Amino acid sequence: MTQLLKGMRVVEGSAFVAVPLAGMTLAQMGAEVIRFDRIGGGLDANRLPVAPSGQSLFWAGLNKGKKSIAVDMKSAEGRELVTRIVTAPGEDAGLFLTNLRVRGWMDYETLSQFRDDLIMVTLTGDRHGRPQVDYTVNPALGIPDITGPEGHADPVANALPAWDCIAGNMCVSALLAAERHRLRHGNGQDVEIALKDVAAAMLGNLGMIGDAVLNEEQRGKSGNALYGAYGQDFLCADGKRVMVIGLTERQWKGLVSATGTTDAMARLAARKGRDLMDEAVRWELRHEITDILRPFFATRRVDDFAVDFNKAGLTWSQFRTVKEAVAEDPDLSMDNPIFSMLDQPGLGRFPVPGTPMNFSAAPRTEPQPAPALGMHTEEILGDVVGMCDTEIARLFDKGVVQSPRFAAPLAAE
Amino acid sequence: MTQLLKGMRVVEGSAFVAVPLAGMTLAQMGAEVIRFDRIGGGLDANRLPVAPSGQSLFWAGLNKGKKSIAVDMKSAEGRELVTRIVTAPGEDAGLFLTNLRVRGWMDYETLSQFRDDLIMVTLTGDRHGRPQVDYTVNPALGIPDITGPEGHADPVANALPAWDCIAGNMCVSALLAAERHRLRHGNGQDVEIALKDVAAAMLGNLGMIGDAVLNEEQRGKSGNALYGAYGQDFLCADGKRVMVIGLTERQWKGLVSATGTTDAMARLAARKGRDLMDEAVRWELRHEITDILRPFFATRRVDDFAVDFNKAGLTWSQFRTVKEAVAEDPDLSMDNPIFSMLDQPGLGRFPVPGTPMNFSAAPRTEPQPAPALGMHTEEILGDVVGMCDTEIARLFDKGVVQSPRFAAPLAAE
Numbered sequence: 001m002t003q004l005l006k007g008m009r010v011v012e013g014s015a016f017v018a019v020p021l022a023g024m025t026l027a028q029m030g031a032e033v034i035r036f037d038r039i040g041g042g043l044d045a046n047r048l049p050v051a052p053s054g055q056s057l058f059w060a061g062l063n064k065g066k067k068s069i070a071v072d073m074k075s076a077e078g079r080e081l082v083t084r085i086v087t088a089p090g091e092d093a094g095l096f097l098t099n100l101r102v103r104g105w106m107d108y109e110t111l112s113q114f115r116d117d118l119i120m121v122t123l124t125g126d127r128h129g130r131p132q133v134d135y136t137v138n139p140a141l142g143i144p145d146i147t148g149p150e151g152h153a154d155p156v157a158n159a160l161p162a163w164d165c166i167a168g169n170m171c172v173s174a175l176l177a178a179e180r181h182r183l184r185h186g187n188g189q190d191v192e193i194a195l196k197d198v199a200a201a202m203l204g205n206l207g208m209i210g211d212a213v214l215n216e217e218q219r220g221k222s223g224n225a226l227y228g229a230y231g232q233d234f235l236c237a238d239g240k241r242v243m244v245i246g247l248t249e250r251q252w253k254g255l256v257s258a259t260g261t262t263d264a265m266a267r268l269a270a271r272k273g274r275d276l277m278d279e280a281v282r283w284e285l286r287h288e289i290t291d292i293l294r295p296f297f298a299t300r301r302v303d304d305f306a307v308d309f310n311k312a313g314l315t316w317s318q319f320r321t322v323k324e325a326v327a328e329d330p331d332l333s334m335d336n337p338i339f340s341m342l343d344q345p346g347l348g349r350f351p352v353p354g355t356p357m358n359f360s361a362a363p364r365t366e367p368q369p370a371p372a373l374g375m376h377t378e379e380i381l382g383d384v385v386g387m388c389d390t391e392i393a394r395l396f397d398k399g400v401v402q403s404p405r406f407a408a409p410l411a412a413e
Numbered sequence: 414m415t416q417l418l419k420g421m422r423v424v425e426g427s428a429f430v431a432v433p434l435a436g437m438t439l440a441q442m443g444a445e446v447i448r449f450d451r452i453g454g455g456l457d458a459n460r461l462p463v464a465p466s467g468q469s470l471f472w473a474g475l476n477k478g479k480k481s482i483a484v485d486m487k488s489a490e491g492r493e494l495v496t497r498i499v500t501a502p503g504e505d506a507g508l509f510l511t512n513l514r515v516r517g518w519m520d521y522e523t524l525s526q527f528r529d530d531l532i533m534v535t536l537t538g539d540r541h542g543r544p545q546v547d548y549t550v551n552p553a554l555g556i557p558d559i560t561g562p563e564g565h566a567d568p569v570a571n572a573l574p575a576w577d578c579i580a581g582n583m584c585v586s587a588l589l590a591a592e593r594h595r596l597r598h599g600n601g602q603d604v605e606i607a608l609k610d611v612a613a614a615m616l617g618n619l620g621m622i623g624d625a626v627l628n629e630e631q632r633g634k635s636g637n638a639l640y641g642a643y644g645q646d647f648l649c650a651d652g653k654r655v656m657v658i659g660l661t662e663r664q665w666k667g668l669v670s671a672t673g674t675t676d677a678m679a680r681l682a683a684r685k686g687r688d689l690m691d692e693a694v695r696w697e698l699r700h701e702i703t704d705i706l707r708p709f710f711a712t713r714r715v716d717d718f719a720v721d722f723n724k725a726g727l728t729w730s731q732f733r734t735v736k737e738a739v740a741e742d743p744d745l746s747m748d749n750p751i752f753s754m755l756d757q758p759g760l761g762r763f764p765v766p767g768t769p770m771n772f773s774a775a776p777r778t779e780p781q782p783a784p785a786l787g788m789h790t791e792e793i794l795g796d797v798v799g800m801c802d803t804e805i806a807r808l809f810d811k812g813v814v815q816s817p818r819f820a821a822p823l824a825a826e
Contacts, residue, residue, distance in 0.1 A: 136656050280461055
């Protein structure tokens with residue numbers, strides 16, 4: 001068994017979450033992914049969170065298993081070098097992922113002159129080419145308005161850069177679909193995706209645009225309730241908080257049965273003249289349902305019901321802090337085969353995830369650390385660009401490229 | 414130009430967000446996607462939000478452009494029918510997406526007996542096969558603990574089913590990568606992805622696991638601030654709220670310059686003995702920075718600075734409700750080529766998004782409405798399974814399949 005995308009070479013010119021995530025996802029499926037950065041590191045080289053050393057855990061997390069080259073793109077020679085890397089020959093190469101919107105030497109028109117079957121996937125801010133990030137797209141579309149405790153006046157933003165994570169995965173799909181097309185028809189193409197369009201489309205996909213246009217009443221904040229059916233958080237007697245779900249009929253019946261509230265729910269339904277088997281009715285009567293369920297949880301510790309809930313197949317979980325989750329949840333530990341314990345120079349030792357995708361016909365790629373900036377410069381110039389040692393040495397001497405062998409790593413302060 | 418995935422046939426047995434989104438994404442790239450459901454509709458047939466008619470906008474949003482067949486899977490004949498659809502011949506067929514965890518007749522071992530190069534992508538709750546949904550995965554990993562206003566005691570859940578959206582896009586990548594592998598090596602495979610693993614891996618990718626293990630101090634709630642650098646929301650004189658970003662050096666300099674706060678920021682830096690060009694320092698001093706910027710916004714309406722901000726290339730946006738966004742933002746209207754105005758039977762007329770991916774070598778697929786349940790039954794039984802009219806009529810008579818032509822649509826109450 002070989003890795004799924006073995007032999008594919010992808011070049012990435014990127015920063016932040018989405019495109020680095022796309023490149024890393026491909027690397028974790030076996031592709032060779034070359035990330036180029038300016039000398040000194042890209043815009044995200046020092047992004048928080050950082051390790052006690054000051055080195056970026058964020059950068060390390062999103063660039064695992066890639067090859068790194070650092071190039072002075074202010075020089076003509078550096079720009080030519082990047083062009084040669086992006087458009088280097090190879091049946092399964094000529095694949096370029098970027099969110100650096102560089103007009104001129106790095107746009108599709110120019111690059112495709114050097115390789116006419118180039119596939120270039122560009123993620124922009126909005127469709128007009130204006131800068132937008134997850135933190136601006138999200139409020140513009142209204143998600144913070146429907147997030148947060150019921151009655152809370154102000155918008156509440158996401159802590160997770162969800163749109164970036166979605167867009168990054170979409171870049172992977174776009175690249176694979178375009179490469180499939182090239183394999184059959186021979187031609188490359190320019191693929192453009194705007195982060196704001198990704199969010200706009202998803203808003204529509206979830207029915208929220210139709211809801212806004214067709215319905216008078218607007219969806220408001222509903223705290224931690226599951227929208228549209230039943231699901232709620234409860235504080236237990238041990239101070240722990242749980243989330244319980246009654247989305248499907250089976251989940252709902254299981255929850256009512258496990259909490260011994262069958263009669264109380266029947267009385268509620270009778271009093272209101274409504275059928276709680278209808279998920280929309282559960283949503284409408286969620287506060288009344290919560291009032292019935294609350295005493296069950298308030299008088300029990302999680303340990304008192306966890307085994308029973310699992311035995312009954314209920315859909316539920318316990319709220320944790322990130323630190324608690326990492327310390328307590330086996331799914332975030334070495335118990336989970338997607339994690340490896342890595343000792344990463346300059347960072348430290350902690351469980352590092354590989355891909356969550358399990359392919360039966362390909363071996364699991366063990367998580368690899370992120371490269372030091374410029375670490376693969378000589379290898380890339382030799383193997384990909386086809387330069388001889390003399391040429392490579394000249395580029396180092398001139399400062400067109402830089403690697404840790406020739407200078408102290410600059411990404412770490 | 415033909416659509417990118419034209420000729421590919423994918424069968425989907427699904428409910429809710431992730432897998433329906435995956436199938437729809439493939440349909441929007443040109444694949445033929447057949448969703449099968451039980452008679453009466455799947456678990457998500459009536460999911461909120463709904464149109465004034467009571468019909469689900471959610472279902473319509475996530476199943477656009479698919480073909481629909483409704484089958485009685487409680488009968489042996491119905492199960493055999495689904496098996497034949499999933500494993501039907503065709504070079505670019507034999508692709509199955511599902512989140513229905515059915516042991517026995519619908520698992521990979523059984524289905525692949527009928528087509529040994531079958532590719533099956535299964536999304537489960539957690540890696541143990543236990544039920545988990547976006548609403549339970551998110552609190553288990555700690556995201557709600559870091560979401561919400563600074564000082565707010567309780568966890569705040571996502572309003573966006575972010576993990577589902579991420580996992581759905583990952584199912585697309587997994588399917589395309591496995592199909593690429595089959596094209597080269599001939600073999601199919603079983604691909605398994607757990608929603609909780611998707612979230613666990615992303616937590617690690619973003620550096621949050623390393624942060625939790627290596628650093629004493631734990632990231633807390635920080636309201637609507639951009640984590641790790643500078644970005645903040647401000648209330649303006651007209652009651653509107655904006656988000657402004659100073660993530661990169663360029664964004665930060667632009668923001669300071671456009672708000673005329675250069676001197677005040679220099680005084681802050683001098684007083685603290687810190688360099689605001691360092692993004693981590695901006696994060697540390699975000700409250701002081703916000704105090705300096707607040708008067709600029711408090712004394713101005715959005716219209717007073719919007720043109721200048723755009724001219725200066727600042728990264729910013731205005732907070733809106735979903736209703737306001739749909740009414741006011743051209744990116745959520747017919748002005749944006751990803752949208753089409755569709756008049757959908759039983760739902761109404763509103764802008765419907767196609768894919769946000771723009772492929773230069775493939776035409777944009779105009780958004781298609783979702784099918785009525787069972788609408789393509791005859792076509793699928795004839796063209797895909799290869800049944801004759803007599804056989805098809807017998808299945809309808811027996812109630813093994815059902816379509817709107819033979820019965821009132823059941824998905825709408």
